[in-house]
Amino acid sequence: MTVDAVGGVWRYAMELAASLKAVNYETLFVGFGPEPSPAQRHEAECIGEIVWQKQPLDWMAESEHQLGGVGEVLETLADTHQIDLLHLNLPSQAAQIRSGRRIVTVSHSCVVTWWQAMRSEPLPVDWQWKRALNQKGFEAADAIISPSASHAALLRACYEIDEVSIVHNAMACDLNSAAKEPYAFAAGRWWDESKNARILDMAAPLSPWEIKVAGSTRSPSGGEVFLSNVTQLGELSHVELIDKLRRAAIVVSPSIYEPFGLLALEGARASAALVLADIPTYRELWAECALFFDPHDADALATVLARLSRDRELRQEMGRSALARSLTYSPERQAGAMAALYENLLAEAKSPMARRA
Numbered sequence: 001m002t003v004d005a006v007g008g009v010w011r012y013a014m015e016l017a018a019s020l021k022a023v024n025y026e027t028l029f030v031g032f033g034p035e036p037s038p039a040q041r042h043e044a045e046c047i048g049e050i051v052w053q054k055q056p057l058d059w060m061a062e063s064e065h066q067l068g069g070v071g072e073v074l075e076t077l078a079d080t081h082q083i084d085l086l087h088l089n090l091p092s093q094a095a096q097i098r099s100g101r102r103i104v105t106v107s108h109s110c111v112v113t114w115w116q117a118m119r120s121e122p123l124p125v126d127w128q129w130k131r132a133l134n135q136k137g138f139e140a141a142d143a144i145i146s147p148s149a150s151h152a153a154l155l156r157a158c159y160e161i162d163e164v165s166i167v168h169n170a171m172a173c174d175l176n177s178a179a180k181e182p183y184a185f186a187a188g189r190w191w192d193e194s195k196n197a198r199i200l201d202m203a204a205p206l207s208p209w210e211i212k213v214a215g216s217t218r219s220p221s222g223g224e225v226f227l228s229n230v231t232q233l234g235e236l237s238h239v240e241l242i243d244k245l246r247r248a249a250i251v252v253s254p255s256i257y258e259p260f261g262l263l264a265l266e267g268a269r270a271s272a273a274l275v276l277a278d279i280p281t282y283r284e285l286w287a288e289c290a291l292f293f294d295p296h297d298a299d300a301l302a303t304v305l306a307r308l309s310r311d312r313e314l315r316q317e318m319g320r321s322a323l324a325r326s327l328t329y330s331p332e333r334q335a336g337a338m339a340a341l342y343e344n345l346l347a348e349a350k351s352p353m354a355r356r357a
Contacts, residue, residue: 001016001028001029001087001088002029002030002032002074002089002090003030003031003044003050003089004031004032004033004034004057004089004090005031005033005036006033006034006057006189007189008262009089009108010040011262012089012108012147012169012262014044014047015169015170015172015331015334016331016334016335016338017029017048018047018172019172019332019334019335020335020339023335023339025342027049028048028081028083029044029047029049029051030050030053030073030077031052032052032053032056032070032090032093035052036050049081055068055073058092058093058134059110059130060220060221063129064133070092074086074093074097083101084101084102084346085103085342085346086103088104088137089105089108090110091106091107091110091134091141091144092133092136093137094136094138097140101349102342102345102346102348102349103140103141103143104141104143104145104338105138105140105141105143106145106146106147107145107146107151107155107259109257109259110134111127111130112127112134113155114194115127116157117194117257118257131158138159138160142345143165143341143345145338145341146164146166147166147167147169147259148281148284149284150279150280150281150283150284151259152164153280154259165341167334167341168260168329168334169262169265169329170331171262171269171331173242175242175266175270176270176271176323178243178247178270179247180315180319181247181248181249182249183210183212183248184207184212184249184250184251184252184305185211185212185213185244185250185251185267186200186211186213186214186230186263187213187214187215187236188213188215188255190215190225190227191217191223191224191225194255194256194258195255196255196256196277196295197213197217198225199254199295199298200252200254200301201228202229203299203301204229204230205229206298206299206302207301207305208305208306209249209250209305209309210231211229211231211252212230212233212244212248213231213233214233214234214240215234215235215236216234216235217232242266245270245272248272249272249273249315250272250308250309250315251263251267251272251274252301253274253277253282254277254293255277255279255295256295257279258277258279258282260285261281261282264276267322268286268322268325269323269326271320271322272322273291273308273315273316273319274286274289274290275291275292275293275301275304275305275308276290276291276292276293277292277293277294277295278292278293278294279295286322291307291308
């Protein structure tokens with residue numbers, strides 16, 4: 001299973017692999033991009049084996065040449081570790097695979113669907129190679145997975161894809177054990193324009209409650225977003241982030257582009273009242289369990305926050321609804337769906353059932 005240590009793919013991979021371990025799948029994690037922290041590496045080693053490679057992530061690469069050797073690395077590791085199936089969390093990683101092993105590719109996000117959601121003009125010429133590489137990866141895959149129907153629709157709009165299976169992300173831990181405190185919490189890679197930090201910062205002076213935000217404001221390429229009105233917590237470890245999230249009475253996600261949205265799931269699991277951007281993904285996953293706002297309207301966000309800050313009963317009602325919905329995004333359901341898909345592919349290939357992914 002390929003992973004990166006930068007964003008939500010790490011949490012997805014750890015949650016899924018831990019659940020698959022319970023049904024006797026062994027996982028070799030193959031990492032690309034920036035190195036994991038010691039805590040991340042330890043977490044992965046408690047679930048399976050982990051090896052890290054020198055190639056960058058496709059969205060961090062300046063040319064296809066920088067991704068050369070990804071397929072060869074994966075095939076060599078698969079041979080060495082007697083791997084039956086490749087679960088690739090970047091579709092581009094499938095483009096160079098020639099071994100004949102079954103390939104499952106999951107699209108968590110990509111620059112092409114990001115552009116489709118964020119811009120009205122055609123994809124830039126210097127990004128066309130990224131689309132072409134992803135297209136090759138989709139064509140090489142035996143199964144394509146999306147974490148939401150909304151993201152699947154974007155994939156179909158951007159690529160020549162016929163069949164996309166929907167398997168929602170999941171979360172195992174119970175976060176519903178802390179007394180709520182009067183603040184709103186948000187987290188994300190704020191340097192990413194789609195995370196919409198600007199609206200949070202504009203709404204903060206209008207909000208009766210403090211808005212606390214965790215996450216980096218400086219991109220790996222050196223760009224930076226500057227925030228002056230929210231309370232910035234900086235980059236937190238996962239343990240620190242969860243502690244802040246558990247105690248937040250309100251969890252906010254202003255994202256304009258979100259294939260799934262892990263923060264919303266974490267906030268729901270903590271019984272926080274969810275305040276979410278009114279985008280197709282969040283409507284699909286959290287309809288009737290969250291309050292929605294126009295992600296381009298700071299006044300609209302401030303109005304929702306003010307309403308919740310004044311109404312404890314509403315906060316508690318929304319928190320209960322969000323928690324109930326979050327329990328349907330269970331590791332057991334996710335692992336069951338993925339294991340069934342793996343088994344079908346391996347049976348079709350008449351592969352030995354050593355069960356290593």
